[in-house]
Amino acid sequence: MYDQTRAQQPADRPPGVSGSRATGPEPLLPSDERDKIVRRLGHALNTFADAPDKALEEAETAFDEATAALMHALADRRSALRTGWQDRDPETQSAELRIALREYREITGRLLRA
Template sequence: MYDQTRAQQPSDQPPRRPEHHSTAPDALVPPDDRDAVLTRLRMAINSFADTPREALEEAEGAYDEAVAHLAEALTERRRVLHESWHDRDPGTASEELRVALRQYREITQRLLRT
């Protein structure tokens, strides 16, 4: 019997996705710092069976380190964003101010989603 679904497919190749730049937001924590925290957390998880208390202390330390990195990153992001609009001439184009507002909105929404 003839497979009609096979006849309808133009090729065996998967459809090509259009090339585009990622619209994903930049990571707040630099990759090296993120990787160090994740390594520390993995070590805690892997050592739990042998030394549960020490593993929990290590996991807590990884958590504290992640929070500290995130706080530093958010403080710096706020400083840069604030400088982008705060000391500008009062006649600054509304489009420039709209961009700053959009950035505040995006970062705040990211924080509330996680």
């Protein structure tokens, strides 16, 4: 039997999933930066048969770009977190400090699961 609702859903989304995304952690890299790196890596994979050496160089460049972008993003995130709790009045609410600790735990956990 033809299911019109299922047929109208994009192919990249499983049936039964609504248009809204589940809330989760913010991506470490902006989508345009991620997309650029993914395209470069995809190009390397697609050209490997014709030019293996060039493909490997391009893959290495994509890896280096991803590493540098990630390091930059993590340094920015660390700076923002530190600014939120460092040099505060000794009377800083423990709730504010708990939030900062939770954010450190979340980002560190994401790195360890990657």
